Amino acid sequence: MNYYTIIKTRAPFDIRQTLFSGQSFLWNINKDEPDFYAAIIKSKPLIIKQIADNELEVYAEDKVINGVPLVDFISHYFTFDIDTEQIFPDNFSHLYPTLWQLLTDYFPVRIMRQDPFETMISFMCAQGIGMPLIRKQVSMLLQNYGEKRTISYSGKEITLHHFPSPERLAAANPIALSTCTNNNHPRARNIVRIAKGVADGKIDLDALSDPLLPLSELRRTLCQNEGVGYKIADCIALFGLGRFDAFPIDTHVKQYLGQWFNSTTALQSLTPARYLALDAEARTILKPDFAGYAGHLLFHCWRKEIKGLRTF
DNA sequence: CCCCAGGCTTTTC
């Protein structure tokens, strides 16, 4: 870690809540020093330490990451260009004053522009299990299939792992990989299969990153893969493809749509048809272009404030 | 043995 810089954000930013809001399962908190966060991003180790509400210390090996100056890369990665208070409609605070009060604690949370493949695999691990178990699965994938990297930071050696490449997961034995998927064999099979698709170029994540691609088409393409339905497809779009209009609907989102926004559809079981109906409904409550971004803040707020669930 | 946890696929009407 021979390069170090300070980044100031315009609005308050909470990296801890951001990293552990359930959008990323890659970043690790060092148990001995709970104040810094480390991960390998674009093959480059990064260490980030929050020193004030709007100030970060960033340690890297280079001033440039993925061909972009470090400060610009981090600003883009954590979407510092987005003002999270402004992503809600103008009349939102008047329509839902009690909710708005709860939400103010969550404006320092940002959605990250994560790697598409990493997001795809991570969220395929997220069906019907709790969030701590999802973290465990992804960290096991890193340990068993991700390239190991040791770095030194403040006099200590820290071990990190790359997220496994598509080629590496494509070559994995599904039975062996199932130790990383909660012993769920079908899930392991689907992960290996989709990794092969990406490695072969049959699934073109760069093409899917085109911001002009209609959301419905993007979702339809992603759903052609076994193990990916509407919800996972929308998560890949939102967290991995920078599509802040994508609005993933899971059990928690369904619950808050019913409770906070009086959706009657949300009170019924979540069928594909109702998924699409709720998706349309959410766009009338939230700004369509930022429905998913706002939805993630609502999701995190709902889980923590109302359900009292832990994310790590 | 029950239910729940950031769903998806197959069967059935």
Add this chain to the structure above:
DNA sequence: GAAAAGCATGGG
């Protein structure tokens, strides 16, 4: 076509 049942695993 769409609703209902089945699936899959660990933890409380």
